[in-house]
Amino acid sequence: xxxxxxxxxxxxxxxxxxxxxxxxxxxxxxxxxxxxxxxxxxxxxxxxxxxxxxxxxxxxxxxxxxxxxxxxxxxxxxxxxxxxxxxxxxxxxxxxxxxxxxxxxxxxxxxxxx
Amino acid sequence: xxxxxxxxxxxxxxxxxxxxxxxxxxxxxxxxxxxxxxxxxxxxxxxxxxxxxxxxxxxxxxxxxxxxxxxxxxxxxxxxxxxxxxxxxxxxxxxxxxxxxxxxxxxxxx
Numbered sequence: 001x002x003x004x005x006x007x008x009x010x011x012x013x014x015x016x017x018x019x020x021x022x023x024x025x026x027x028x029x030x031x032x033x034x035x036x037x038x039x040x041x042x043x044x045x046x047x048x049x050x051x052x053x054x055x056x057x058x059x060x061x062x063x064x065x066x067x068x069x070x071x072x073x074x075x076x077x078x079x080x081x082x083x084x085x086x087x088x089x090x091x092x093x094x095x096x097x098x099x100x101x102x103x104x105x106x107x108x109x110x111x112x113x114x
Numbered sequence: 115x116x117x118x119x120x121x122x123x124x125x126x127x128x129x130x131x132x133x134x135x136x137x138x139x140x141x142x143x144x145x146x147x148x149x150x151x152x153x154x155x156x157x158x159x160x161x162x163x164x165x166x167x168x169x170x171x172x173x174x175x176x177x178x179x180x181x182x183x184x185x186x187x188x189x190x191x192x193x194x195x196x197x198x199x200x201x202x203x204x205x206x207x208x209x210x211x212x213x214x215x216x217x218x219x220x221x222x223x224x
Contacts, residue, residue, distance in 0.1 A: 103212055
């Protein structure tokens with residue numbers, strides 16, 4: 001079945017460590033996104049990529065980095081520079097220009113700093 | 115800038131109708147969306163409406179759009195306990211970027 005796979009589902013990080021969240025999609029979508037979700041704040045855009053080897057900062061990119069070496073993969077690295085990384089992270093993809101221009105989401109990854 | 119606002123909480127009895135409201139600011143939004151999120155899961159697209167439409171009905175779901183007031187609503191008929199979740203309104207900005215509201219927690223009492 002087509003979809004978006006995020007891993008791991010749960011991740012614990014010690015302060016000062018970098019961690020990488022994986023996102024893979026087999027929907028043949030050109031665009032991919034990373035959102036962060038905190039209670040009561042909805043979703044905030046971290047980074048997005050509209051095409052392979054290109055990506056743009058979203059609203060809260062500081063302390064995060066991404067790469068887009070393959071169409072189906074868009075990993076997110078949470079660096080030690082991110083001061084408050086504990087959150088629920090959602091990866092998404094879409095096919096820009098499609099009829100609905102709809103964004104589809106993965107099941108999310110919980111990151112906790114211990 | 116873009117901003118989407120929703121009420122934070124709604125409680126209804128099973129079998130009643132639920133109406134979740136949303137206001138947005140970007141008048142150039144092409145599509146407006148409603149997503150549903152169950153605990154610990156990703157967002158599931160429920161329905162969407164194109165900006166030149168006033169209403170869209172999809173089974174128990176009815177979306178109403180008032181472009182003049184930039185107001186969007188989602189009505190769920192015959193609300194069931196399985197409808198308990200967080201509902202997000204979102205507007206499309208600059209073609210393919212979505213701006214989300216903070217979400218409305220819907221609680222259905224049996």
